[in-house]
Amino acid sequence: LDNGLALTPTMGWLHWERFMCNIDCNMDPQNCIREELYMQMADVMVKEGWLEAGYEYVCIDDCWPHHQRDAQGRLQADPKRFPSGIKKLADYVHSRGLKLGIYADVGSMTCGGYPGSLGYYETDAKTFAEWGVDLLKFDGCYMNWTMLGEGYKNMSRALNQTGRSIVYSCEWPLYEWPFHEPNYTAIRETCNHWRNFADVYDSWSSVKTILDWTATNQKILTPAAGPGGWNDPDMLVIGNFGLSHSQQQSQMALWAIMAAPLLMSNDLRDICPKSKELLQNRRIIGISQDPLGKQGYRTGTVDSFEMWERPLSGARLALAILNRQEIGGPRGFPLTLATLPSWQYCNPRCNVTQILPTYQELGVQALFSKQILKINPSGTALLTVTQIQDYSGKGY
Numbered sequence: 334l335d336n337g338l339a340l341t342p343t344m345g346w347l348h349w350e351r352f353m354c355n356i357d358c359n360m361d362p363q364n365c366i367r368e369e370l371y372m373q374m375a376d377v378m379v380k381e382g383w384l385e386a387g388y389e390y391v392c393i394d395d396c397w398p399h400h401q402r403d404a405q406g407r408l409q410a411d412p413k414r415f416p417s418g419i420k421k422l423a424d425y426v427h428s429r430g431l432k433l434g435i436y437a438d439v440g441s442m443t444c445g446g447y448p449g450s451l452g453y454y455e456t457d458a459k460t461f462a463e464w465g466v467d468l469l470k471f472d473g474c475y476m477n478w479t480m481l482g483e484g485y486k487n488m489s490r491a492l493n494q495t496g497r498s499i500v501y502s503c504e505w506p507l508y509e510w511p512f513h514e515p516n517y518t519a520i521r522e523t524c525n526h527w528r529n530f531a532d533v534y535d536s537w538s539s540v541k542t543i544l545d546w547t548a549t550n551q552k553i554l555t556p557a558a559g560p561g562g563w564n565d566p567d568m569l570v571i572g573n574f575g576l577s578h579s580q581q582q583s584q585m586a587l588w589a590i591m592a593a594p595l596l597m598s599n600d601l602r603d604i605c606p607k608s609k610e611l612l613q614n615r616r617i618i619g620i621s622q623d624p625l626g627k628q629g630y631r632t633g634t635v636d637s638f639e640m641w642e643r644p645l646s647g648a649r650l651a652l653a654i655l656n657r658q659e660i661g662g663p664r665g666f667p668l669t670l671a672t673l674p675s676w677q678y679c680n681p682r683c684n685v686t687q688i689l690p691t692y693q694e695l696g697v698q699a700l701f702s703k704q705i706l707k708i709n710p711s712g713t714a715l716l717t718v719t720q721i722q723d724y725s726g727k728g729y
């Protein structure tokens with residue numbers, strides 16, 4: 334969507350995978366969907382270096398609204414759980430230098446059964462703008478699939494007409510795929526990023542399923558991605574319970590290769606230091622936020638290793654090698670630069686830097702040099718390869 338926003342993939346925190354629709358604030362006040370949750374996350378994001386690392390959006394997902402609209406037909410926050418209201422919450426988040434995201438649905442109800450926006454697109458866009466909202470996640474439940482496109486386009490227009498800069502996160506293709514192949518030109522014109530596939534869960538099998546679906550459809554998906562519009566493989570679940578550290582490294586590496594929005598869903602108030610270090614790794618974030626804005630793709634599979642690559646600015650290439658074998662110990666992957674589809678980056682030499690599983694400058698490599706990379710089961714080696722320019726600044 335050409336609204337000047339999301340020129341690089343959106344970075345932030347989104348409540349859904351970790352906190353879901355937990356509205357029992359009597360039994361579980363620390364983890365229920367209420368204003369304090371976002372205020373506390375905002376405080377931590379500033380205090381613990383998340384904003385500094387680039388994580389800017391604090392996003393509310395489903396289950397925030399009151400079950401009835403107000404007398405003017407406007408959405409309103411649940412008065413018990415958000416007693417100060419969304420505008421005050423936005424002011425609080427803005428006072429911390431962060432931005433606030435909110436959630437609504439293109440159909441008659443949200444997936445959680447709260448009021449949907451069908452028939453209220455202008456009203457809701459205006460309400461969100463008046464509250465000072467900076468991002469809208471627009472879900473696709475309870476909508477006749479033949480009307481999905483119309484609905485997503487109408488809300489895009491309504492948001493634009495408010496005159497406020499609001500990142501528009503859609504789920505249009507996710508709800509259309511079961512019926513027919515979506516039109517990604519229309520989707521890119523309408524949205525700043527778009528969910529294509531099933532919700533992520535806190536498990537390696539969920540992350541693998543999303544990766545496999547993306548690779549299978551990469552010929553359709555990758556051309557649609559670029560500054561202002563991104564494919565969204567769903568939230569980062571790093572820092573929760575289901576992924577081993579190697580699997581957490583794999584999700585972080587591959588989400589950077591896929592130019593995916595980096596929307597964490599975890600408890601930043603209580604996260605293990607290694608997960609925090611991984612999520613704040615500046616070299617990986619640099620790949621994710623690369624200004625060239627080209628989405629990466631899977632280039633091959635050999636001996637249960639998957640190769641992914643992403644072209645970067647400055648004659649550089651990001652490489653990820655994922656060990657899909659889930660038995661045994663670390664395996665050696667023989668990286669021979671000449672065998673890469675993008676071997677020209679190293680003709681006749683290039684500089685190689687390993688970022689994961691550990692940082693290591695591998696130095697200048699000739700085209701036919703071979704490196705053995707040790708990769709854990711369901712782990713990933715993430716590298717950047719930089720073409721060595723000759724004196725005239727041309728590549729070889």
Ligand SMILES: OC[C@@H]1[C@H](O)[C@H](O)[C@@H](O)CN1C(=S)Nc1ccc(F)cc1
Nearest residue numbers: 349394395443444445472474504528532
């Ligand atoms: O209710 C909101 C929740 C989250 O926002 C997800 O990111 C969205 O993809 C949608 N969503 C859920 S649980 N959607 C959903 C998931 C499974 C299902 F059987 C019916 C609806």
